[in-house]
Amino acid sequence: MDAYDQGERGHPRAPGPSAPDPSAPGPSAPGPHVAPRTGIAALSLRYQVGVALALAVVAAAVCVHLGMTFLHVAPPNTVTKEHGQAVDDWIYPEFEQNWKLFAPNPLQQDISIQARAEVRDGEGATVTTGWYDLSAEDGRAIDGNLLPSHTQQNELRRAWDFLVATHDSENRPVGLRGSLSESYLRRIVVLRLGRDDAVRAATGGGGAVERVQVRSRTSNVPPPGWSREKVSTTPSYRELPWWPVPRAEAEGGVR
Amino acid sequence: MNRFSLALSRGIARVTEAALGPYQTAVIRIGLSATWLLFLLRELPHRHELYGPDGPWSWNLAEQLIGTNGAFTALMWSDGRVWFELVYAVAILAGALLLLGWRTRTMSVLFMAGVLSLQNRSVFVGDGGDNVLHLMSVYLVFTRCAQVWSLDARRASRARAAHARGERVTDRTGPALWCVLGFVLAAVTLAGRMEGEKLIPALLWTVWVAQALWWLAGRRAKSAEPRIMLDVVANVVHNGALLVIMAEACLIYATAGWYKVQGSRWQDGTAVYYPLHLEYFSPWPALADLLSASGTLVMLVTYGTVLVQVAFPFTLFNRRVKNVLLAVMITEHAVIAVVLGLPFFSLAMIAADAVFLPTAFLRRLGGRAARARDRLLRRHRRTPVTGQHAEEDPEATHVGFGT
Numbered sequence: 001m002d003a004y005d006q007g008e009r010g011h012p013r014a015p016g017p018s019a020p021d022p023s024a025p026g027p028s029a030p031g032p033h034v035a036p037r038t039g040i041a042a043l044s045l046r047y048q049v050g051v052a053l054a055l056a057v058v059a060a061a062v063c064v065h066l067g068m069t070f071l072h073v074a075p076p077n078t079v080t081k082e083h084g085q086a087v088d089d090w091i092y093p094e095f096e097q098n099w100k101l102f103a104p105n106p107l108q109q110d111i112s113i114q115a116r117a118e119v120r121d122g123e124g125a126t127v128t129t130g131w132y133d134l135s136a137e138d139g140r141a142i143d144g145n146l147l148p149s150h151t152q153q154n155e156l157r158r159a160w161d162f163l164v165a166t167h168d169s170e171n172r173p174v175g176l177r178g179s180l181s182e183s184y185l186r187r188i189v190v191l192r193l194g195r196d197d198a199v200r201a202a203t204g205g206g207g208a209v210e211r212v213q214v215r216s217r218t219s220n221v222p223p224p225g226w227s228r229e230k231v232s233t234t235p236s237y238r239e240l241p242w243w244p245v246p247r248a249e250a251e252g253g254v255r
Numbered sequence: 256m257n258r259f260s261l262a263l264s265r266g267i268a269r270v271t272e273a274a275l276g277p278y279q280t281a282v283i284r285i286g287l288s289a290t291w292l293l294f295l296l297r298e299l300p301h302r303h304e305l306y307g308p309d310g311p312w313s314w315n316l317a318e319q320l321i322g323t324n325g326a327f328t329a330l331m332w333s334d335g336r337v338w339f340e341l342v343y344a345v346a347i348l349a350g351a352l353l354l355l356g357w358r359t360r361t362m363s364v365l366f367m368a369g370v371l372s373l374q375n376r377s378v379f380v381g382d383g384g385d386n387v388l389h390l391m392s393v394y395l396v397f398t399r400c401a402q403v404w405s406l407d408a409r410r411a412s413r414a415r416a417a418h419a420r421g422e423r424v425t426d427r428t429g430p431a432l433w434c435v436l437g438f439v440l441a442a443v444t445l446a447g448r449m450e451g452e453k454l455i456p457a458l459l460w461t462v463w464v465a466q467a468l469w470w471l472a473g474r475r476a477k478s479a480e481p482r483i484m485l486d487v488v489a490n491v492v493h494n495g496a497l498l499v500i501m502a503e504a505c506l507i508y509a510t511a512g513w514y515k516v517q518g519s520r521w522q523d524g525t526a527v528y529y530p531l532h533l534e535y536f537s538p539w540p541a542l543a544d545l546l547s548a549s550g551t552l553v554m555l556v557t558y559g560t561v562l563v564q565v566a567f568p569f570t571l572f573n574r575r576v577k578n579v580l581l582a583v584m585i586t587e588h589a590v591i592a593v594v595l596g597l598p599f600f601s602l603a604m605i606a607a608d609a610v611f612l613p614t615a616f617l618r619r620l621g622g623r624a625a626r627a628r629d630r631l632l633r634r635h636r637r638t639p640v641t642g643q644h645a646e647e648d649p650e651a652t653h654v655g656f657g658t
Contacts, residue, residue: 039272039487047484051271054488058495066502073510093326093452094371094393097386099510104518106529139534148538148596150380151301155311157535158379176323180316184379187311191304221532226550227525255309 064090073099111218112136113160115189118211118242121203126210129202133217134192156192159185160216171240186243189214191254209250215239274493277402278617279610283500284400285354286606287391288366290384292350294599295343302343305373305380308334312377325451326375329368332448342372356405361432363400364462367392371455384600387607390503396462397496399489404621430470437463497610504607505568508584512564521561524554530595538596546594560587574613581611 040051068090071080080087091097112135119127134156141152163185166178173179189212193199199207219235246253269275298305308314314334321331329342346369353362370392374385381389401407414424440459443449449456465485472481520526530536531543547553563583570576585605592601 039268039483042483043480043487047480050484051487051491055267055271055491058491062495062499065499069503069506073506093324093375094454095390097390097507099383099507100514101383101511102526102530103511103514103521105520106518106526107533108520108529110534112534135534139537142535142538142596143540145538145596146593147297147598149298149301150382151298151304153535153596154380154382155305158382159311162379176319180320183316184312187313191311221529224525224528224547224550224553253309254311254313255303255307 065095069095069097073097108221109218110135110221111157111160111216113156113214113216115193115212115214117189117193117198117202117209117213117245119199119202119207120210121207122205127202127207129193129198131215132193132196132198134189137192137196156188159188171238182243185214186212186245187249187254190245190249194252194254208247209245211242211244213240213242270494271487271490274399274402274490276497276610276614277399278404278614278621279612280398280400280493280497281356281402281404282609282612282617283391283606284356284359284363284395284398285404286609287388287395287603288350288353290599290602290606291366291370291388291392292347292354293602294384295347295350297599303339306330306343306377307339308336310377312379317376320378321375321451326378327368327371327452327455328375329372330376332443332446342369345369346373356401356407358429358432359401359405359407360396360462360466361436363392363396363398364459367396368455368459382597382600384597384603387507387600387603391500391603391607393458394496394500394503396458397492398500399493433463433466433470500607500610501571504610505571507604507607508564508567512561512567515561516565521557524550524557527557527560528553536595536597539594542594559583563587571611577611578613581608584608 040048043051068087071077071083071087072091072095074080076084112133114131114133114135116131117129119129121127138152138156142148145152159181162177163181166174166181168174173182190209193209193212199209216238217235218238220231220233222233223229223231274280295302304310314331317328318331321328330339332338345365349362349365349369353359353366356362370388374381374389417424440463444456444460469482469485469489472485475481515521515526518526520529528547531547532540537543563580567577567580567584570580585608588601588604588608592598
């Protein structure tokens with residue numbers, strides 16, 4: 001209580017004491033009500049040393065944290081070439097950040113993720129569905145939407161980014177993250193095709209998805225009308241191999 | 256030399272004797288928790304798809320990835336659906352209570368645990384807004400962000416008034432909450448679920464122990480010194496965290512700005528046109544067309560964006576210029592919220608920006624909010640019990656609202 005009053009004197013704008021600690025008995029604290037002098041001046045040397053120590057620790061922590069964060073967001077440089085590991089150890093996993101928002105250049109292409117499935121119908125025949133443009137579905141869901149969901153705006157888009165970042169130019173997965181990204185995208189596709197009722201549309205009745213295939217369709221955003229720029233409007237495709245779908249997944253395992 | 260040591264001692268006095276920026280820290284507390292709360296409520300129908308054990312990013316996939324980076328998430332403690340629902344519910348509750356400033360330190364810890372649990376569970380569904388919330392939720396734990404505009408502030412002022420009348424107020428909720436959370440923390444630690452990165456578990460335990468120390472120091476009759484020391488240390492930690500929050504906001508703008516300077520589209524003045532016409536960021540195509548109808552306007556906005564982002568950290572040295580830029584940035588984010596369909600990203604950025612708002616403005620805002628609330632309450636209470644309102648200590652209801 002006394003301490004709070006000190007704080008207020010130092011900062012006249014603070015109208016109320018802070019009571020951030022739930023376990024704090026706060027003003028109810030029993031004890032003699034002595035009026036000590038301000039802040040640290042009220043403390044004996046023993047406690048002043050404690051405060052000085054805390055001050056030093058906090059100052060050091062703040063400096064190191066800000067320095068590490070700066071090096072993390074800065075371009076690769078002399079210091080990070082030498083001490084990159086130390087920076088990463090400090091930053092990951094909880095302080096990771098990326099603020100290259102629409103930088104250095106904003107994306108100038110629409111990347112549509114499309115998918116189709118191979119379905120075995122009731123009689124055992126195999127049918128291949130047409131391509132479903134899942135990104136276009138997202139786009140329609142976002143149209144006129146004041147509160148787009150992460151499921152519409154980020155899920156598929158970022159799953160594709162993840163896959164591209166963890167695959168080589170021959171569409172082979174690189175490392176654990178590569179295979180994780182395949183499972184992730186496959187599960188999204190199975191979920192989406194399930195919602196689109198792709199099996200029924202293909203077989204006219206029951207059936208099960210056995211394999212899925214994903215491709216991306218990349219097309220340039222047409223340049224603004226007032227610019228004299230010309231870009232190709234022909235889309236380019238990147239087609240991934242067929243992926244087998246585990247039975248549990250095909251039967252509604254992804255929700 | 257003499258002048259230097261004088262400045263140093265003045266600086267030390269400043270950061271030890273008060274938790275600075277009570278209104279600013281309160282407004283970011285309210286802004287960030289409201290953003291997160293609204294996000295969780297908005298995604299309520301999609302929560303299983305985003306974070307649930309059977310979602311596309313299944314529990315097993317998450318387990319493999321987290322095995323490599325050790326990120327903190329309570330959702331990996333069990334793959335059960337009930338556990339998932341419980342964590343989601345606690346995240347909502349912690350967001351709401353942090354917003355109100357009830358047992359704020361504890362709620363800020365639970366809020367952080369909720370944010371990290373959900374976001375680290377599914378790292379591939381987030382965007383810049385999630386990133387801001389992630390960082391700020393950690394920083395907020397270190398602040399005394401309930402000095403004003405909170406139930407804690409009201410409780411403290413009531414207790415102070417009672418104390419002045421010579422009454423004794425015993426707090427039972429605080430210790431009970433502390434015991435329950437300590438039990439959970441111990442159970443989780445003993446069960447070996449806190450493996451991985453040690454940072455967050457260490458933080459949880461530290462706060463828990465610190466609260467016990469604070470309580471003990473308050474009860475000690477012999478000397479006020481331990482309590483004063485803890486109070487001073489809490490101020491120092493708060494002020495350090497406040498500096499980190501401000502620096503983080505500057506880093507966000509500086510990074511965004513300086514990387515843009517290098518881009519050809521930001522140089523030729525067409526950059527703003529493109530996001531407006533991407534399938535994923537154009538909820539209102541007609542509006543986007545309207546906004547980008549004039550090449551000159553697009554160029555002005557493009558250059559203006561880069562200019563403001565690069566310049567912002569430097570304008571902190573001049574209050575007036577800083578406030579103008581702040582208004583520009585908050586407006587731009589409000590526009591982005593609608594035009595690019597990024598409401599939660601924009602809200603999180605505006606909440607972070609709010610740390611730079613001037614105190615006088617915030618107090619005016621608080622006063623207006625308090626008056627609006629009182630009007631609302633009066634209207635509601637007119638019909639039922641009239642005596643009840645009069646009984647309340649007017650001072651107590653107004654605490655923290657700039658009276």
